[in-house]
Amino acid sequence: MRGCQKEDEGRIAEVHLDYCFPASQGGQGVTVLAAREKGTKMMLATVVPRKGTTGSFAAKRINAFLREMGLGGAETIIKTDQEQAIRAVVNDVARMRPDVKTIPEESPKGSKGSNGVAEQAVEEEAGERQLDQDALVQRLAQHGAQQLEARE
Numbered sequence: 001m002r003g004c005q006k007e008d009e010g011r012i013a014e015v016h017l018d019y020c021f022p023a024s025q026g027g028q029g030v031t032v033l034a035a036r037e038k039g040t041k042m043m044l045a046t047v048v049p050r051k052g053t054t055g056s057f058a059a060k061r062i063n064a065f066l067r068e069m070g071l072g073g074a075e076t077i078i079k080t081d082q083e084q085a086i087r088a089v090v091n092d093v094a095r096m097r098p099d100v101k102t103i104p105e106e107s108p109k110g111s112k113g114s115n116g117v118a119e120q121a122v123e124e125e126a127g128e129r130q131l132d133q134d135a136l137v138q139r140l141a142q143h144g145a146q147q148l149e150a151r152e
Helices: 057-068 084-095 116-126 133-151
Strands: 013-020 031-037 043-048 076-080 102-106
Touching: 013 057, 013 084, 031 057, 043 057, 043 133, 057 084, 076 084, 084 102
Parallel strands: 013 076, 076 102
Antiparallel strands: 013 031, 031 043
C-alpha cells in the first residue's frame, strides 16, 4: 500500500470524517462512519453501533486507518462538521494518540459543503452513487476479510 508518504513533506495530513445512514428496503439501516484522507483520497467506511462514542470502537477504527496510511505517528488534522457525536469520536482519537499532535477542525456552522471531502466519501459509499445497503455491507465485509487476511 502506498500510504501517505507525502511528496510535499511540509503538508499536514488532513482526514475528514462524517456519518452516513444507508437504509435497507425494510427501513432498518446501519450507521457508517466514513473517513477520507484529503491528499491521497484513501478512504475508510466502517459500520459502527451508533453515532458518537460507544466505547472505543470508532476511535480505534480511525486510528487503525491512520496507521494503515502511515500516519500513526504523524501530525494530523481531523476535519468534521460541528455535530457533537462526531466531535466526541475525534476527541477519543486524539486521546488514543497522546504522543502525536491531532488537530481537530470543524467546518463553520451552517456552511453546507465545507466538509466536502467527507461528504463526498459518504455519498460515494452510501447512496448518491446508487449503492444500496446490501452492496455497502458486502463491500465492508470484504474489506474486513482482507484486513483479517493481511494480519495473518
